[in-house]
Amino acid sequence: MRNAVGRDIPDSLLVNGREVYQGKNYMDGKYIQKASPRTKRYETPRESKIVDSIAQALKDCGAKSGMTFSFHHHLRNGDYVVNMVMQTAIEDLGLEDLTIAASSLGEAHDPIAEYIEQGKVVGIQTSGIRGRMGEVVSNGKLKTPAIIRSHGGRPRAIEAGEVHIDIAFIAAPTSDCVGNCRGIGGKSNCGSMGYAMTDAKYADHVVVITDCLVDFPNMPASVEAIDVDAVVVVDSIGNPKKIASAAARISQNPRDLMMAENVAKVIASTPYFKEGFSFQTGVGGPSLAANLFLEKYMDERGIKMGWAIGGICGPMVELLKKGKVGKVIDVQDFDLDAVNSINQTPNHFEMSASQYANPANKGAFVNKLDFVVLAALEIDTGFNVNVLTGSDGVLRGAPGGHPDTAAGSKVCIIVTPLTRGRMATVCEHVVTVTTPGDCVDVLVTDYGIAVNPLRPDLIECLDKVGIPHVSIESLKEKAYSLVGRPDDLEWEDKVVAILEARDGTILDVIRKIKPYQA
Amino acid sequence: MIPRPRPERFRLRRTMMFMNAQKPGLIKDAYIYGCDSIMLDLEDAVAENQKDAARFSLYHALKTIDYGDTEVIVRINGLDTPHWQEDIRVCVAGGADGIRIAKCESANDVHTVEKAVEEAEKEFGVEVGRTLLMAALESPKGILNAYEICSASERMFGVAISGGDFRKCMQTSFQRDGVDMMVARGQMLIAARAAGIQCFDTVFTNLDDNEGFEAEVRQNKAMGFDGKSLINPKQIRLVHEIFAPTEKEVIQAEKIVRAYREQSAAGVGVFTVDGKMIDIAFIPGAERTLKLAKACGMYEGEFA
Amino acid sequence: MEIKKAAMAGTLESSDAQVTVEPGGEGIELSLQSSVMNQYGRQIKETVLETLERLDVKSGRVTVVDKGALDCTLKARVECAVFRSCDESQANIPWGGAIR
Numbered sequence: 001m002r003n004a005v006g007r008d009i010p011d012s013l014l015v016n017g018r019e020v021y022q023g024k025n026y027m028d029g030k031y032i033q034k035a036s037p038r039t040k041r042y043e044t045p046r047e048s049k050i051v052d053s054i055a056q057a058l059k060d061c062g063a064k065s066g067m068t069f070s071f072h073h074h075l076r077n078g079d080y081v082v083n084m085v086m087q088t089a090i091e092d093l094g095l096e097d098l099t100i101a102a103s104s105l106g107e108a109h110d111p112i113a114e115y116i117e118q119g120k121v122v123g124i125q126t127s128g129i130r131g132r133m134g135e136v137v138s139n140g141k142l143k144t145p146a147i148i149r150s151h152g153g154r155p156r157a158i159e160a161g162e163v164h165i166d167i168a169f170i171a172a173p174t175s176d177c178v179g180n181c182r183g184i185g186g187k188s189n190c191g192s193m194g195y196a197m198t199d200a201k202y203a204d205h206v207v208v209i210t211d212c213l214v215d216f217p218n219m220p221a222s223v224e225a226i227d228v229d230a231v232v233v234v235d236s237i238g239n240p241k242k243i244a245s246a247a248a249r250i251s252q253n254p255r256d257l258m259m260a261e262n263v264a265k266v267i268a269s270t271p272y273f274k275e276g277f278s279f280q281t282g283v284g285g286p287s288l289a290a291n292l293f294l295e296k297y298m299d300e301r302g303i304k305m306g307w308a309i310g311g312i313c314g315p316m317v318e319l320l321k322k323g324k325v326g327k328v329i330d331v332q333d334f335d336l337d338a339v340n341s342i343n344q345t346p347n348h349f350e351m352s353a354s355q356y357a358n359p360a361n362k363g364a365f366v367n368k369l370d371f372v373v374l375a376a377l378e379i380d381t382g383f384n385v386n387v388l389t390g391s392d393g394v395l396r397g398a399p400g401g402h403p404d405t406a407a408g409s410k411v412c413i414i415v416t417p418l419t420r421g422r423m424a425t426v427c428e429h430v431v432t433v434t435t436p437g438d439c440v441d442v443l444v445t446d447y448g449i450a451v452n453p454l455r456p457d458l459i460e461c462l463d464k465v466g467i468p469h470v471s472i473e474s475l476k477e478k479a480y481s482l483v484g485r486p487d488d489l490e491w492e493d494k495v496v497a498i499l500e501a502r503d504g505t506i507l508d509v510i511r512k513i514k515p516y517q518a
Numbered sequence: 519m520i521p522r523p524r525p526e527r528f529r530l531r532r533t534m535m536f537m538n539a540q541k542p543g544l545i546k547d548a549y550i551y552g553c554d555s556i557m558l559d560l561e562d563a564v565a566e567n568q569k570d571a572a573r574f575s576l577y578h579a580l581k582t583i584d585y586g587d588t589e590v591i592v593r594i595n596g597l598d599t600p601h602w603q604e605d606i607r608v609c610v611a612g613g614a615d616g617i618r619i620a621k622c623e624s625a626n627d628v629h630t631v632e633k634a635v636e637e638a639e640k641e642f643g644v645e646v647g648r649t650l651l652m653a654a655l656e657s658p659k660g661i662l663n664a665y666e667i668c669s670a671s672e673r674m675f676g677v678a679i680s681g682g683d684f685r686k687c688m689q690t691s692f693q694r695d696g697v698d699m700m701v702a703r704g705q706m707l708i709a710a711r712a713a714g715i716q717c718f719d720t721v722f723t724n725l726d727d728n729e730g731f732e733a734e735v736r737q738n739k740a741m742g743f744d745g746k747s748l749i750n751p752k753q754i755r756l757v758h759e760i761f762a763p764t765e766k767e768v769i770q771a772e773k774i775v776r777a778y779r780e781q782s783a784a785g786v787g788v789f790t791v792d793g794k795m796i797d798i799a800f801i802p803g804a805e806r807t808l809k810l811a812k813a814c815g816m817y818e819g820e821f822a
Numbered sequence: 823m824e825i826k827k828a829a830m831a832g833t834l835e836s837s838d839a840q841v842t843v844e845p846g847g848e849g850i851e852l853s854l855q856s857s858v859m860n861q862y863g864r865q866i867k868e869t870v871l872e873t874l875e876r877l878d879v880k881s882g883r884v885t886v887v888d889k890g891a892l893d894c895t896l897k898a899r900v901e902c903a904v905f906r907s908c909d910e911s912q913a914n915i916p917w918g919g920a921i922r
Contacts, residue, residue, distance in 0.1 A: 254551060489860055513860065570905070
């Protein structure tokens, strides 16, 4: 069945009440029955919940084949915990048919690819999938289609019981002996633990894994002891160098700077750019550099940013410290400046993924966003964006908060170079629709700016201050004139991944790619 | 194949950005940053054992990439190398707008290049005289012979000083106040103006020293340079800003040109604008200001 | 032209391609790797074979490791490798003739 972004969704997937994507805010006003976990009572006071090993914790929580284990991705590419747990479960305890429900997965988890090929891991639910895992899933090695969700879609699915977590594993930079966890104060700090919070509330069992045991009570806790069954102390939960970079530097690449400046110009041309405006930006080169130019316009107009959300890094913390932004509310930290600031700098707060972006609660932060600046792997002439699959059709990205912030914000700006190497970023049809075009307002490239015709108000804003813009079709033609028109990818019928829209409908499917043989 | 219009000998050349002709990622769209001219480099940027490869890249880049209004100039290898003749053949065959003669020291050097260019134009069926020339002065001898170099050929549109080599010859180094090259810059400017061609300053290599760069560009403008060679796109904007005329200058220039057109139609040669005596000698300067203002997006009137 | 000895041109940098030519074999033996194989593999192959045909190369082993090079770069690398294999890459290149 064709959905609202023109994608053909196999009928075989439309079971158990699943629907195809019907457009923005389709689920508005509907009721949901929230799921509740089946959790164990610990009435007898316990001095400590520390157990000897991950294996022991798994046994204590009744781990068995067929279960779903959840993980958060705050340790990013430095994470050791997913691999440690899965190795113990599969190699030491001999468990099979396991599903991993992680908030994201990356190159740190290459070893899991092996378990997928062996058929021990049969399900993956995640926002991001990259590296070897992306390849084996794209090659159809996973027994069931992977389910890809946005950062807001994941807590929605957990709360609705669409993902039932048997055991949540919480990698914690610090924990006390009963499982109060924080993202700071240890040796592998990650700052915010926003993506772990819903897991801890909705999982049947919760196991905290830490490499830094601190005195009770570890407050204020990001994950609370009242939800935790067991605590395991290990030598190391991750490689600090890969968890948070020293400092996210603003790009010096002239192309990035040129685009970033145009992003700021567009923002400053709209009526939403006024005292107290709200803002989120990605950490990619041009998105982050937009901060720099935006500050200039704020100074010029004598206005301040009311609040900023998102994955946070140094440049935003600096604005907070300079008093140019009122509050920073933070679901994830990307560099040490941000890690060291959260809950330390006044007005730098932590929030959960649900608070950040869940479309099914009663109003997430993204719904109040004025501007979001985002990157794209591809964007097509319908303004649909792909941030999940490479233009070769292989899984190598993450929707993350992209669809959530795009849908919630008043102005969503995509900033991307027109081409990357020989890949046309602006194209006729994106390989996968991760963010529907009706949520995307402006495209800024190194070859020009295009405004979504759905936003005549923004076109007027740009015209009024003389910012030149062109049609997105002309940008696509320019891209193809540079790199040549790509051949259509060849697919097999087999669906290797289902891409859920943030509201739980099916936005797109990814099939097994047929590689070109020279 | 992208046909390029016949190069204009005198056009706006505030910024000329160097690009390694051997780097495919760089040359494919250097024009997007809005410099007036790009300078595809076959000389210092290209390793000795890649000179051949760079020519193949250059040829296809020239033939394939639509550089639009951006002028495309190629810096060829010095006349003391085994490369320059083939460099000239590829430039002419590819249809480059102009050639920059490296390490030029005499009118004779210009003539040597001009002869090879003309032969290449005949060989490749290019209109004779189409390919423009400019000279880079990199030695004391080049500066001393600046006038004969500047006036050596009808193809010559400009002359530039190359600071790195020149400072070495002079046993000095970069000075913030420009005293190291003050005389050379001055002499070159005088020669260029006497010969009626354009004059460009050398590159500023410390990309982190924004203040130093700005000071140098301001000095260039004050001395009367037409433009500057650049090594990074992020230098373009400042040069364009500093080389832009002021609003007052634009208004004044328009008044002068307007009054001149009206008065000369009525047969009057000398007249006053805002109380100031104006005659034909003011007109080229005023017209240049308006043209520059138009390029800077400051003027949309009828006189540019 | 005849591929007389092994020769190489280009790099493994992004947007470039490394082309190696070696004498031998009946006809052209092309081995192609590309970072954009699924979308551009067919076109890259065509460009390489057309360029070899223009140079009148009838036989040899040709290896292309493509890192997302544009057609104009691919052509330049193939041509340079072939001319290098004949020790003819430095002068009197037939610009606009076999090279176009």
